Amino acid sequence: MSEKTAITLHINGRDYAIAVEPRRTLADAIREDCGQTGTHLGCEHGACGACTVLVDGEPVRACLMFAVQADGKSIRTVEGLADGDTLHPLQQAFMEHHGLQCGFCTPGFLMLAVGVLEREPDISDDDLLDVLSSNLCRCTGYQNIVKAVRAAAQQMRGNRPAR
Amino acid sequence: MKPAPFIRHVPKTLDEAVRILGAVAAEEGRVLAGGQSLVPIMAFRLAKPAHLVDINEIAELGRMSNDGKMLRIGALVRHAAFHKPVVDNPLGHLLAAVARAIAHYPIRLRGTFCGSLAHADPSAEWCLVAATLDATLVAHSTRGARTIAARDFFQGIMTTALAEDELLAEVRLPLLAPDTRFGFNKFSRRAGDFAMSAALAVYRLQDGKMTDVHLGVGGAEPSPRRIPEAEAVLAGQAPGDTVFRAAAEAAAQAVEAMEDHQTSADYRRDLVRAVVRRALEQSA
Amino acid sequence: MSTQSKGMSWVGRSIRRLEDPALVTGRGYFTGDLAAAHWVRFVRSPVAAGRIVKIGAPESAMVITAANLASVKPIAPLLHKFNYKPVAQPILADGVVRFVGEPVAAVVAASEQEAEDIADAVVLTIDETAAIVDGRAALAADAPQVHATVPGNVIVEGAHKTDGFDAAWARAHRIVTVEARSHRQNATPMEPRGGHAAYDAASGRITLTCATQMPHLMRTAIADLIGMAESDLRVIAPDVGGGFGQKMSLAAEYVLLVWLARQYKSSFAWREDRRENLIAGFHARDQYLTLAGAFDADAKLIALKADIIANVGAYSCFPTTAGIEPLMAMAELPGPYDFRHYECRARGVVTNTCTIAPYRGVSRPVNAFGLERLMDKAAAAFGLDVVEIRRRNLVDRFPYTTAYGLELDEASYRQTLDVVAKAIDLPAFRARQSEARAQGRHLGIGFATFCERTGYGTATFVERGMAITPGWETVVVSVDQSGLVEARIGASPHGQGLRTTLAQIVADELGISPDMIKVVHGDTDRAPYGWGTFASRSLVISGGATLIAARKVRTKLLKLASHILEAAPHDIVLEDGTAKVIGTDRSVPIATLAHEAHTQSHLYDGIEPGLTDEGFYDPPGTFSNACHVAIVEVDIETGQVKIEKFLVAEDAGRIINPMIADGQVHGGVAQGIGNALLEEIIYDDTGTILTASLADYLPPTARDVPEIDMHHLTTPSPNSVTEAKGLGEGGTIGAPAAVINAINDALVAFGVTIDEIPATPQRIRAALRNLSSPSPLWGAEKGGV
Ligand SMILES: Cc1cc2nc3c(=O)[nH]c(=O)nc-3n(C[C@H](O)[C@H](O)[C@H](O)COP(=O)(O)OP(=O)(O)OC[C@H]3O[C@@H](n4cnc5c(N)ncnc54)[C@H](O)[C@@H]3O)c2cc1C
Ligand code: FES
């Protein structure tokens, strides 16, 4: 074991002061050191996207970042998506369109979709399909995930304050 | 699947980074850029660097500039920076077209152009771009800075001309003439996978003829490179199906195609033929 | 189902899943979410075959090897038939290693990374011996022997020949042959396997939380191997991130965790990483299937000859054994086709590769692929279209006993075919196809008609000769005094939405809404003994048992209500959480009835106290069916296949929740597409695995799966009390056949055939490149007899 470094992760608006080895991945730190186990690990080599979280608004593979690199950054995970008891439109859409079965990939897909739609609200359907092909789901065959994200995208556009 | 322990260094300036790298290189010290190639390799413990020089906090390396001749891309410029054209020049459009084909959106938000070159995967799109456009790479070490031509930089599968204490600080790509045409085609099993073959065709169209032809192929040989045999077929000709096919055939014949358990050299040549023709068709 | 005077039935509606709110908010609870005092990392064999000379462990490290496990029995499932040769799999390799990835030692440390650091430092000295990797090659006289107890490497062999087969064969007008090869796959659930065993000091019991599809059988098996009282072990299957069969078989790793927890009175956890999952988490579908069909002059199949070689890997999986693939193939190969004569030889062959275990569809994706290729080839040989050949050969009278002896219940084989044929407009497609061909684009269409045996009870497993015969299910339904209902089930869903569909069944019986019903599963302390979730069984069998239990509770509620409301039971309806007398405003809440049943039982003569009843169900099995159609475009320059369209006409009897049913089909088809085009576990000749990451083993992404056009037919099953048939595996069974037929159709002008899955671009190009040497099969077919 090597030396641990003290860092602070701001996850969903809360500060977690933790001490981690430099080799600790952000995904492991979120799960193990901060107890936020909604973020999942499906491959730990960047291939499945189950670990996707937002770091300073950008959807990233949390298994390919070290926790020390996220020190002081703002992190959003699936646990922070709902506003109290009000689910995020994406969460709602995943339930309505049956965009999940076992639910293991779901947090990753939700965070990927939130990240992209917040950054590019007017993304085309085809580009959205490209983005959604970043992550793997073994249960749904994707059709309902795509449907859910498209439906939520529409709704999120509708909710956007007029400029 | 957890990386082996390492000591992390977080320089704030290029000089500091180079100094640290110089000190730790001999003890299995490595640069950490976007981590999108290095971290998976560490997760499999195929690499166990004892030191990582994390360059993510070096603001000066995040810069991109253009002096009217060259686009200079700093070591921290990420793939996603190219999603939209970065310069109002055919080069900006070329880079945007290629960037979209690299990996996946979240990976493009982290992975860096220079990291891709330093990693030197034979299939990497940026390596193909650098080789095709005769990029100049700028390496820094405690011994000073030196420039390396792309043609000399790539030396085999994941092997480059960089010494272990050198940091690739910048890559320079020549801006392209306004009459430049380009086409890019990639073949991979699934969207976002590494190319099994890719081609980039760039030329100027002057008086209806192709001149200054650069035709690069990646993923077929241990390093991407320009294929002079194919360029010769195209130079001075008007774009068209017959000449494109001839160039594609020349490229397929010219490559020393890599083989593996699944993929024969014949198949790889089939792919080269297809991607070269398609890149050329797209350019026209 | 109960008929209610008014109010809508819950069954048949696409209500939202009760599982979802927790899962979309990150509150799901998976095995890997548990903290543990100790973490286990397995040191795995880097070679396919060899004798262990030395396990060199760093000093002071805690490293468990076979030497520590003398008291633990090896995993050695039994089959009493089919010349089965038992093999024993030690929990940790005992002197010999038989595949790359086999656990050789277990390192225990305070964290996962430390355990991995130590495992990294363990030096294995293994005397390598010759390995055999390919199932067909393993049959050669001089092939290395994987187990001393399995001479010739044939671990199980089934044979079947109908009386009068030879005479029927001799009458053939034409013989059509197929040599199908299915390469090896991995089910690849997104959550790899994992377990967590914890010792409870107060009770002395162990709780094993693990990603399993069969919690009760895990308890039985692990207790037996370790030699502990079964009641001292509690097994919990929490949220499980997909299984698809892979999480049904007993993992040796779990046995070790329980042993450690017992031995050291603490908690021990293991999270399988993706590499381990790909190399050692069970494989499937590695088969050679040779078929010859004898057709009469009207293109009617009269006899089928089959030879099945199933590479079963190094050991025999528990509980289904190495017989699972070859024997399932032998029994179910005839599929939905009407022919009387069948000769089959099915062998399971051991090799130095990862053990084969059930994966969604078990053999039937390979069977359907072979048989549907046979139909298409026959169509070509007879100059018929691909729909017509099937129409002539599909079973259309029920019940029908297949040439192997299975009884097919009422189904819609021809109707599903007709529905998709009409939807796709075959003549219009043919016109489009020839136009495209003129422009150098190669489109093809492929059909696959198949049936899927689902919801089968003990009789089927007895027939297979399994020492352990699963099949039945028990469900306990109880109403508590607040009016909430609990259904405790022995099935163990992991993504199928069973908490919702079973609640829908109970809701209709008891007249309350599904969100008042909790389906409890996956905990051996809470759920009645049961067999878990596999083989498209849960909705049929657990659903049937649920219905039976709920009906008993309903009868009791009506009796109680009849006392209180002073009305005849048949004048009372249960709806909106109350019992009401029809046509009056007299009613009593179900909660009140429950309260009475528990606390005032002395008032109700002749009614047993409490409101708990048990349902038991052991059905004979029912066949659901479907027809899949794929339209593909083959890029002949690169060999890449793009699926343009995919249609499914599905008949799974009565559908409890259409949204969930469609989801099962979508997911199944996606896996079938992966099987057909992308996914392949590859070993080199020395048994080294070349596909140990998700950069090399390629499940389909959202870009690879087209939108699926679904059509529904409903043939309620007389063999199922809910009239529902299972459909969990169907998507996976039909899709490879449809896709491969479509690829062959696209390439018909070239005269090449692709009878190999996955049909990778490399394989397709190789076939096209070798155009000059015509396929021998092509010649044989043209020649006929
Ligand atoms: C699922 C997946 C799919 C992918 N698909 C593609 C694809 O289709 N095409 C493609 O091109 N790439 C693909 N990649 C790789 C990705 O583009 C990487 O980002 C890129 O190859 C490396 O860049 P990086 O900044 O992440 O480098 P890192 O991972 O940080 O480093 C890679 C290597 O380069 C060295 N290095 C990095 N920067 C420097 C420097 N400035 N000076 C000296 N040495 C340096 C490191 O020490 C290391 O050895 C994929 C990755 C994943 C996980
Ligand atoms: S766990 Fe991070 S991409 Fe799979």
Ligand code: FES
């Ligand atoms: S819902 Fe199971 S992996 Fe996506």
